[in-house]
Amino acid sequence: MRTITTSGAENISIGELSRHTGVNIETIRYYERIKMLPPPPRTANGRRVYGSAEKRTLAFIRRSRELGFALEEIRALLNLGGPERASCADVHKIASVHLANVRSKLADLVKLETILAETVARCSDGATPDCPVLDILDAGRQG
Structure with a gap:
């Protein structure tokens, strides 16, 4: 020490x-x-x-x-x-992989946003027992 x-x-x-x-x-x-x-x-x-x-x-x-x-x-x-x-060339390799991961996550988030927007739009605001949001979250749920 x-x-x-x-x-x-x-x-x-x-x-x-x-x-x-x-x-x-x-x-x-x-x-x-x-x-x-x-x-x-x-x-x-x-x-x-x-x-x-x-x-x-x-x-x-x-x-x-x-x-x-x-x-x-x-x-x-x-x-x-x-x-x-750090050398810029070496950092470029690491940052490029990270950028690809960020872009993949962004694409997934755009898909998620579309699915959620469509599902929320179909929600009945509690007027019926069926809930499209719960349906997409719980594939085993009986609607």
């Missing part, structure tokens, strides 16, 4: 890191366990301390998750050098 002494604004606690990045403390610890974040140095009393590099990496992970990247995709991006040194 690396032991350091705190000596400035660069050494922030896990709680401060959480507040700065919007990532839950338990999620930060999880990212450390799965090696998305390196183990942090600790003070003489064992307190984890983080700096600007960890803050930037965690913000990168958070934003990547918000955009739907899987943890393994983010890990690959981090292994390429993360937010600082």
